[in-house]
Amino acid sequence: MYSSVVSPGELDRDRIERFLDRAARELTGRWVVVGGAAAAVWFAAERTTQDIDIIGSDGTNAERLHLLEVADAEGLPIETVNTGADYYVRRTAGWDTEVIELRRGANATIYRPTATMYLLLKLARLSEQDLDDCLALLAWCAATGEPIDRARIAAALTASAGGDAVRRARLAEALGGRISSSE
Numbered sequence: 001m002y003s004s005v006v007s008p009g010e011l012d013r014d015r016i017e018r019f020l021d022r023a024a025r026e027l028t029g030r031w032v033v034v035g036g037a038a039a040a041v042w043f044a045a046e047r048t049t050q051d052i053d054i055i056g057s058d059g060t061n062a063e064r065l066h067l068l069e070v071a072d073a074e075g076l077p078i079e080t081v082n083t084g085a086d087y088y089v090r091r092t093a094g095w096d097t098e099v100i101e102l103r104r105g106a107n108a109t110i111y112r113p114t115a116t117m118y119l120l121l122k123l124a125r126l127s128e129q130d131l132d133d134c135l136a137l138l139a140w141c142a143a144t145g146e147p148i149d150r151a152r153i154a155a156a157l158t159a160s161a162g163g164d165a166v167r168r169a170r171l172a173e174a175l176g177g178r179i180s181s182s183e
Contacts, residue, residue, distance in 0.1 A: 010048040011080070013040040019052060019074050024105035026070050030057035031110045032099055034085050034121055038112045039133050041102065043140035047133070051079070054110075055086040057096065085121070089113075092120050115141050116149040123156050126163025131171060138174050150175055 011019075016037045023031065033041070036049030052071075056063030068078045089095050099111035113121065115137055122130040141148055157172055 010050060011037065011040075011052065012048050013045050016040050016049070016052060019071070019076060020103050020110055022074050023054070023067070023070050024103035024108050024110050026073070027056075027063075027066060027105070027108035027110075029063065029108055031055065031067075031108060032057070032089060032095075033102065033110060033112055034089060034118070035082075036129075036133070038118065039136065042112055044133070044136045047136075051082040053082045053085040055083050055089055059086055059090070088121050088124055092117060115146050116152060119148065119153050120156055122162075123153075123160045124162045126160065126167050126171070128167070131163065131167045134171055135174055148175075 020033065020041065031054055033052065033054045035051075035053035036047055037052040037054070040047040040049060054067065056067065064083050067081050067083065071078050071081045092098070095113075095117060098114045098117035100114060101109055102112050103110040112118075118137060119134055122134050126134075138148075140146070153175060154172065157168060157175070160168065162168075163171075
């Protein structure tokens with residue numbers, strides 16, 4: 001599913017972890033990491049990504065500027081950090097309560113989404129990589145017992161136009177076959 005060799009420009013788990021450690025020390029406020037970077041530090045250690053999707057809870061330009069300064073200080077190109085995911089995160093009902101702490105610094109806390117929120121975020125596009133992430137997360141949840149609101153995901157999947165019908169069907173099958181209703 002995932003390559004074990006990191007290509008130039010790709011970020012692996014170790015590199016993402018180092019950035020998040022620095023961000024927790026130097027940023028202020030609440031931050032949420034999503035996408036491939038969240039997958040790499042959470043449920044798919046071998047996952048690589050081109051960027052770190054991270055958003056500040058206030059959504060201000062000052063937050064974004066500080067984030068870019070942290071990336072630069074960490075030796076990453078500033079385009080490595082992507083706050084564009086805030087559009088998708090903020091349109092997910094209850095997003096600010098659908099997070100779990102990853103890192104805590106003196107003035108900042110970095111969160112990752114709950115499994116339910118992560119899946120909801122992936123449904124908007126449901127590319128082949130998104131499907132791979134969803135399937136890996138479902139397997140991880142089955143192994144660890146992290147709950148997923150299966151009914152909410154199924155309803156969102158039914159309403160979603162993201163991805164093609166084959167990918168949506170594969171995800172629906174995985175939801176029905178691996179995860180029991182919880183939450």
